[in-house]
Amino acid sequence: MDGQRKHPIWAKLVGYAAFCLVILILPLFITDDYLLNKFARYLVFGLVAMALSISWGYAGILNLGQAVSFGLGSYCMAMALKLRTIPIQTGAEGLPDFMVWNNVKSLPWFWEPFHSYGFAIAAGVLVPTILALLIGTFVFRARVTGVYVSIITLALLVVINLVVIDRQRLTGGFNGLTDLAPLELFGLTFDPYAHATYYLIAVSLGAALFLGLAVVHSKTGLIMQAIRDDENRVRYFGYDVAAYQTFALCLSAAVAGFAGMLYTLVMAFASPTFLAVPVSLSIVIWSAVGGRASLLGSAMGAIIVTGVQGSLSDTPAFLETWTLIMGALFIVVVLFLPRGLISLVDRIPLGGSARRRAAAATVAASRSGINAG
Amino acid sequence: MTDIFNQVFSGLSIASILLLISLGLAIIYGTVGVINLAHGEFVMLGAYAVWFLEDHFGLGLFPCIVLAFFAVGTLGWVVERLIIRRLYGRVLDTILATWGLGVILQQAIRLSAGAELRYVQMPPGLSAAVHFAGVDVSAYRLFVLALTAILLAVTYVLIFRTRFGMRLRGVVQNPEIARCFGVNTSQIYALTFAYGAGLAGIAGALVSPLKSVSPDMGTGYVVDAFMVVVVGGVQSLLGTVASAGIIGELSGGLAYLSNDTIAKAIVFLGVVVLIRFRPQGLFALRVRRG
Amino acid sequence: MPANAVGATGGTILELRDITVEFSGFVAIAGLTLDVHEGELRCLIGPNGAGKTTALDVICGKVKPASGKVVLGGREITRLEEHQIARHGVGRKFQVPSVFRDLTVRQNMEVALCRAPGVLGNLFRFGNSGASEQLEKLAELVGLEEAMDVAAGALSHGQTQWLEIALLLAQDARLILMDEPTAGMTAHETAKTAELFNRLKGRHTLIVVEHDMGFIKEISDIISVMHQGRLLAEGTVREIETNAEVRAAYLGSGGISGA
Numbered sequence: 001m002d003g004q005r006k007h008p009i010w011a012k013l014v015g016y017a018a019f020c021l022v023i024l025i026l027p028l029f030i031t032d033d034y035l036l037n038k039f040a041r042y043l044v045f046g047l048v049a050m051a052l053s054i055s056w057g058y059a060g061i062l063n064l065g066q067a068v069s070f071g072l073g074s075y076c077m078a079m080a081l082k083l084r085t086i087p088i089q090t091g092a093e094g095l096p097d098f099m100v101w102n103n104v105k106s107l108p109w110f111w112e113p114f115h116s117y118g119f120a121i122a123a124g125v126l127v128p129t130i131l132a133l134l135i136g137t138f139v140f141r142a143r144v145t146g147v148y149v150s151i152i153t154l155a156l157l158v159v160i161n162l163v164v165i166d167r168q169r170l171t172g173g174f175n176g177l178t179d180l181a182p183l184e185l186f187g188l189t190f191d192p193y194a195h196a197t198y199y200l201i202a203v204s205l206g207a208a209l210f211l212g213l214a215v216v217h218s219k220t221g222l223i224m225q226a227i228r229d230d231e232n233r234v235r236y237f238g239y240d241v242a243a244y245q246t247f248a249l250c251l252s253a254a255v256a257g258f259a260g261m262l263y264t265l266v267m268a269f270a271s272p273t274f275l276a277v278p279v280s281l282s283i284v285i286w287s288a289v290g291g292r293a294s295l296l297g298s299a300m301g302a303i304i305v306t307g308v309q310g311s312l313s314d315t316p317a318f319l320e321t322w323t324l325i326m327g328a329l330f331i332v333v334v335l336f337l338p339r340g341l342i343s344l345v346d347r348i349p350l351g352g353s354a355r356r357r358a359a360a361a362t363v364a365a366s367r368s369g370i371n372a373g
Numbered sequence: 374m375t376d377i378f379n380q381v382f383s384g385l386s387i388a389s390i391l392l393l394i395s396l397g398l399a400i401i402y403g404t405v406g407v408i409n410l411a412h413g414e415f416v417m418l419g420a421y422a423v424w425f426l427e428d429h430f431g432l433g434l435f436p437c438i439v440l441a442f443f444a445v446g447t448l449g450w451v452v453e454r455l456i457i458r459r460l461y462g463r464v465l466d467t468i469l470a471t472w473g474l475g476v477i478l479q480q481a482i483r484l485s486a487g488a489e490l491r492y493v494q495m496p497p498g499l500s501a502a503v504h505f506a507g508v509d510v511s512a513y514r515l516f517v518l519a520l521t522a523i524l525l526a527v528t529y530v531l532i533f534r535t536r537f538g539m540r541l542r543g544v545v546q547n548p549e550i551a552r553c554f555g556v557n558t559s560q561i562y563a564l565t566f567a568y569g570a571g572l573a574g575i576a577g578a579l580v581s582p583l584k585s586v587s588p589d590m591g592t593g594y595v596v597d598a599f600m601v602v603v604v605g606g607v608q609s610l611l612g613t614v615a616s617a618g619i620i621g622e623l624s625g626g627l628a629y630l631s632n633d634t635i636a637k638a639i640v641f642l643g644v645v646v647l648i649r650f651r652p653q654g655l656f657a658l659r660v661r662r663g
Numbered sequence: 664m665p666a667n668a669v670g671a672t673g674g675t676i677l678e679l680r681d682i683t684v685e686f687s688g689f690v691a692i693a694g695l696t697l698d699v700h701e702g703e704l705r706c707l708i709g710p711n712g713a714g715k716t717t718a719l720d721v722i723c724g725k726v727k728p729a730s731g732k733v734v735l736g737g738r739e740i741t742r743l744e745e746h747q748i749a750r751h752g753v754g755r756k757f758q759v760p761s762v763f764r765d766l767t768v769r770q771n772m773e774v775a776l777c778r779a780p781g782v783l784g785n786l787f788r789f790g791n792s793g794a795s796e797q798l799e800k801l802a803e804l805v806g807l808e809e810a811m812d813v814a815a816g817a818l819s820h821g822q823t824q825w826l827e828i829a830l831l832l833a834q835d836a837r838l839i840l841m842d843e844p845t846a847g848m849t850a851h852e853t854a855k856t857a858e859l860f861n862r863l864k865g866r867h868t869l870i871v872v873e874h875d876m877g878f879i880k881e882i883s884d885i886i887s888v889m890h891q892g893r894l895l896a897e898g899t900v901r902e903i904e905t906n907a908e909v910r911a912a913y914l915g916s917g918g919i920s921g922a
Contacts, residue, residue, distance in 0.1 A: 062465050138649060147408060147464050148652050151603060155641045155648075158596060162641075166634040219773070219785035222766070226774045229763035236723060237834055238749035238777040247782045277592070281472055288469055320484055327476035334470045335459050 009217065015345075016213060016296055020206035024199075033193040040198045040266045042306045044259050046299035047205045049286040050212060051255035056284070057293035058216050059248035060228030062146075065153030066283045068160055069128035069253040071275020073260025075164075075177065076127060078270030079111060080120030084181035097179065102169040111170075117185060121261065128257035129250050136246030143242075145231065157280055164272045176271030183265055192268045201262050205299065208255055212295045215251065224248050285326075289333050291340025301340060378508055380629055381622070386514045388621025389521040390580060392614060394594050395601040396528060397572035399613040402602055404545050404565045407457055408464060410471040412598065413591025414478040415570045418445050419577020420586045421482055424491045434496045434582065438520075441578040442571040449570025453563045461562075475591070483588040493581040517579050524575065529610060531568075541565060600644045606653055676701045676868050677722065677838060682731035684717055684892075691717045692728070693892035699838075704860060704869045706879045709889035710913055715872045716758065718889065719840045722870075723755040724748040735838065750780065754836030758843050760823040764816030768807055768826060771815050772798045775830035798833065804859065805829040821852040828859070832867075839863075841871045845878055857881035888912070 023043060030036050048070050055061045087094045094100070095107060113119045139152055164171045172178075182191035190197045215221050223244055226234045235241050264270050273279065283302075290301015305326065312318040337343060398412045409415075422441040426432040432440075452474065460467045499516050502509040532538040543551040544561045552558050577591075584590065601620055605612030620640060627636035677699040684692040692714040699705050707715050720726035722733055724745040732741045740748050749755075763771050776794055779785065802808040805825035810818065815826060824844060831839050844860075845853045853875065860882045863869060873879050879886065879900065886903045888896045890912040896903060903909055 062468075064468075142649050144649060144652055147468070148603075148648050150465065150468065151599065152645050152648055154596070155600065155645045159638045159641045159645075162634045162638040166632070166638070214789075215786060217789060219788035220782055222770055223774055223785065225766060226763045226771075229765050230761050233757075233761045233763065234774065235745045236749050236755045237775050237830075238746050239780050240746050240782075243782050277596070284469065285473075320480060324477055324480040324484065327473045327480060330473035330476070331456060331470050334466050334473065335456065338466065 012213070016209055019296060019300070020202075020209065023202045023205065026202075027195055027198055036195070036198050037193050037266060038310050040192075040201045041263070042303045042310065043198075043201045043205050044263045044266060045283075045286060045302040045306050047201075047208055047259040047262070048256050049283055049290065049298040049302035050205075050208060050295045051252045051259065052283050052287045053292055053295050053298035054212060054216070054255070055248045055252035056287060057291070057295075057298065058221060058228065059224040059245055060231075061245060061249060062150045062284070063153045063249065063252065064150045064280055064284065065157035066252070066256055067275045067277070067280035068153075068157050069132065069256035070260040070263070070279065070283075071160075071164075071270075071272070072128045072131070073124040073257030074264045074270040074274045075171070075260075076114070076120050076124035076257075077183070077261040077264040078177040078180055079114040080117055081180035081183060081264070082177050083111070083115055085179055096172075096177075098172045098175065098177075099169065104169050108170050117183075124261040125254050125257045128253040128260075132250045132253035133246060136249040137242070140242035140245040154277070154280070157275065157277060161272055161276050164275065171272075174272060176269055176273075178269040180264070180268055180270075182268075190265050192266050197265050201266070204258065204262060208258075209295055209299065212255070216295065220244065220247070285330055287340075289330065289340055291342030293339060294342040297340050297342030297345075300342070304341075380625060382508070382510055382514075384622035384625030385518065385618075386511075386621075387625050388618045389514075389518045390576070390583075391597060391601055391621050392617035393517075393521050393524065393576035393579060394573060395598040395605075395613055395617055396525065397569035397576070398595075398598045399602045399605065399610070400528070400572070401566055401569035403609075404541060405453075405457070405562050405569075406461070406464065407467045407566070408471070408599070409569070410468055410595055411452070411475040411478060412471075412569075412573055413593070413595030414475045415445050415449065415573035415591070416577040416580065416594050417482065417586075417588065417591035418448065418478065419574035420493070420581040420590065421486060421491070421577075422574065423578045423581045424493050424586050425486070427493060428491075434493075434578070438575055438578045441574040443574075445574025445577070446567045446571030449573075450563055450567035452570070453566040457566060458559065458562065475595075479588045479591070486588075488588060491586040493586060495582040513582065517583075520575075520579065524572065525610075525614065528572075532610065537561075537564070600641065604644055604647055674701055675699070676736055677870075678734040679718070679722070680732045680734070682718070682721055682728045682733070684714070684721060684726055684728050691892055692721070695731070695889070695892065695894055697887060697894060699868060699870060701868055702865045704864045704871065704882055704884055706883040706886045707870055707872045707889060708874070708879065708886060709895070712891075713889040714892040715889055716842055717892075719755065719842055719870065719872060722748075722838075723753050723840055725755075746780070749777075749834075749836075752837035754831040754834045754839045756827050756831055756839070756841045756844060758846060760820070760827050762815045762818075762823055762826050762830065765814060767812050767814055768802065768818075769795075769798065769811045771826060771830060772801065772833045775833040777834060801829045801832050804832070804862075806855075821848050824848060824852075825856075828856075832863075836867065838868045838870070841869060843872055843874065845873065845875055853878055854881075 026039060027036060030039070048066065051069075052063065052066050055063050082096050085096070087097050087100065095104060099107075114123070135153070135156065139149055144152065165174050167173070182189050182194075184190070188194075188196045190200060216224070223234060223239055224247075227241055227244055231241050234244075260274065263274065286302035286305050287298040288301070289305055290299065291297025309319065309322060309326070312322045333340060339346075394412070394416055397415070398409060401407055401409050401412070419441040422444050423434065423437040426437045426440060427434075456470055456474065457467065460470055495513055499513040501512050503512045503515060530538075532541060540551065540556045541561055543554070543556060544558050548558050551561075597620075601617050602613060604620065605614075605616035623643075624636050624640055627639055630636075675698050677697075679695055679697040682692050682695040683690070695714070695718060697718070707718065709715050717726060721728050724740070724743060724747075728741065732739055734740070735748075735751055735753065738751065740751055740753075743751070763774065766774070776798070779788075799808060799811070802811055805828060807818075807822060807826060807829065810822070815823065818826060824847070828841075828844065845856055848856065857878055860869065860871070864882075864884075871879075871882070883900060885897060886900060887894060888903060888906075888909050890909075895912055896906045896909050898906070
């Protein structure tokens with residue numbers, strides 16, 4: 001039961017605060033904008049992995065369709081930015097270029113409201129959330145659990161991916177939405193290489209980590225974990241299990257949608273590959289490697305894995321080998337370190353846990369006492 | 374009339390390949406209880422085995438099929454010994470570990486055989502079209518259909534008519550009791566996993582002349598095959614056959630009415646609804662709860 | 664009706680009326696009618712397959728009966744969902760002890776303490792809900808006060824059984840359903856459990872499914888005997904032991920004392 005030992009909440013807070021401090025002062029040491037953009041991307045992955053940790057690590061819902069939320073968020077932002085781009089063919093107020101190429105005559109109705117940034121940003125969070133609400137209600141009310149939830153979310157991911165690619169006239173199809181204007185908000189310009197973009201992402205990740213921490217330490221978070229352990233037992237205490245599961249899925253989707261919007265800002269395009277199976281499985285891997293039941297662990301898992309991958313990407317041969325090593329590392333983690341790399345940190349003894357160990361010793365003693373009696 | 378027949382045959386052709394791929398997956402999931410996401414990579418390895426043997430040793434397709442079965446089957450056995458056996462009872466973790474395995478296999482092929490597309494020759498005797506019931510059908514596709522039927526029969530006999538099959542069914546129903554009666558459950562699991570992997574190898578070998586061979590060719594197959602298994606119901610051989618037939622014909626038919634992409638999307642949506650209302654699959658018996 | 668005789672301290676809290684349960688053709692319960700009084704400890708016994716566990720399943724909503732109705736404190740709860748029934752004051756202990764193995768004993772109790780079941784309301788509840796004194800007391804009652812911060816998965820089998828009982832007390836259910844609470848317990852642990860149950864009488868209403876006659880004699884007021892999905896007999900230990908029908912039902916297993 002060694003892996004079970006948890007640090008007291010203050011130690012956690014210190015750890016989270018230290019992490020936030022590091023990511024906030026990082027730009028002081030990086031002069032290369034290209035490199036900063038890379039780090040911004042890793043942080044976005046950290047955010048989306050942290051989102052998965054809420055549903056998977058805490059509520060036990062392995063959502064293999066996490067990329068749906070991420071991708072939809074990304075498209076919402078990209079649609080707004082696309083409408084700000086002045087098309088070369090038609091000039092200002094004209095249709096987006098790909099629509100012109102596809103002989104679309106007028107802007108489709110669902111594109112209209114994306115002229116407003118406010119609407120787009122709200123949609124980037126709300127569209128994935130509402131979708132998660134529908135899926136959660138559909139699935140959890142029927143008490144579908146475990147593997148079947150994973151299969152359903154995976155299948156829905158494939159469906160949405162196929163539809164986005166197929167409806168090229170409305171979505172840009174296989175090419176996605178490219179040639180986007182930078183986001184301008186509060187007098188700041190968030191282009192991919194700007195410091196403002198990096199800070200926006202770093203602050204978002206920090207805020208999300210602390211808010212997430214508050215949620216998982218609330219009673220709702222406790223009940224989510226109880227459901228992960230034994231959902232029937234929770235039901236017979238009077239809780240509406242499906243409501244809690246749906247909540248976890250929605251919260252996770254909202255954060256992932258937000259991460260998707262940020263990803264559009266750092267990449268300057270949106271693509272159907274953002275809402276495809278490989279991305280979804282990568283998110284699962286990041287979270288598993290870092291520690292599925294830890295928000296910070298999941299985020300750091302994503303940052304470390306993508307960071308190493310990114311630093312090798314300049315030399316293709318290394319990258320290929322790295323992918324091979326990644327696969328092996330992942331299997332090793334699943335087999336021998338199911339709680340991820342963060343569980344190594346949990347094993348570091350702290351003063352506060354001495355009492356706990358004493359208590360554990362007492363239990364062991366009383367247990368042997370009862371058995372003897 | 375010929376139009377309809379053409380359509381049915383094309384659906385049947387899709388179904389036979391789906392069935393070949395799903396059969397191994399269904400056996401592994403139904404008996405060992407492992408969701409093997411590396412199954413697509415097993416199929417891919419079968420295809421590469423044919424390409425390699427043909428290219429380097431000039432072997433024809435038929436001996437390659439046999440060799441692919443044993444090569445991929447052996448790999449399956451090793452994988453079960455090294456990885457899978459440590460994960461029994463942790464279904465969600467098997468999804469993760471086998472996905473990692475898939476990445477390794479794909480990457481290993483990419484590094485050794487290259488990322489470019491490879492092509493496999495169709496056996497000269499089967500490349501022609503056969504005139505059948507008023508329409509021309511591909512001889513090779515008929516061959517695939519026939520071989521699928523044979524493999525299905527072999528699998529049926531193996532499970533329901535042999536000592537191994539009897540022990541296997543015992544292990545599926547109750548591993549503890551089977552163990553008490555002296556059945557080596559661990560060996561049964563390993564052999565079953567190997568057999569399922571071997572079937573994937575054959576599927577890959579049979580697909581290789583029809584499609585281009587590439588390291589990532591398996592990814593698409595595994596999701597489709599998984600849907601077949603889920604629709605058919607775990608532990609139901611007949612269910613797997615029927616569901617491969619339904620999904621194959623449905624994909625063919627819907628593709629005829631709209632296009633391949635939308636057909637696939639509709640089929641998947643159907644699968645989602647099905648799981649919601651009948652997680653035990655279409656063809657599994659209802660069992661007493663609690 | 665002998666049910667009105669001994670130990671009944673209040674009005675009827677639970678009524679089962681003509682309950683029938685079928686599992687794809689197999690009749691598990693065939694027209695069961697049962698009354699339980701407020702504050703009573705009722706033992707439910709019967710040979711294997713008599714439908715005892717299924718009867719508990721019907722009361723707590725796990726199984727929906729094909730016909731008949733369940734009335735709790737004057738309100739019909741037959742068709743309610745499990746969590747709604749739980750909110751009406753029904754607690755359930757399962758045959759296989761089920762607790763939250765990854766959570767500490769204290770966290771287990773916090774979950775069981777279901778004051779407000781809503782998702783959004785509980786988002787703003789942190790730490791121990793101001794009920795820690797009450798929880799410590801409960802832990803003491805079942806001998807787990809030293810183990811409050813230990814993961815439940817690290818407890819022994821007997822301790823797990825007690826933890827689940829403590830959870831039901833934290834839930835503060837009016838009616839507690841216990842399915843073989845002493846299964847797997849040592850003689851010493853069983854005796855301690857009997858003592859605990861006798862203390863709970865009066866404050867809670869309990870229905871206990873048991874096989875251990877020694878334990879039943881220690882705790883019970885009224886015993887209800889089920890056979891083939893029906894109520895066969897009802898009465899005190901003495902009445903049941905001398906009942907000819909009950910003897911016939913247990914034929915071959917050496918009477919109820921040998922069961």
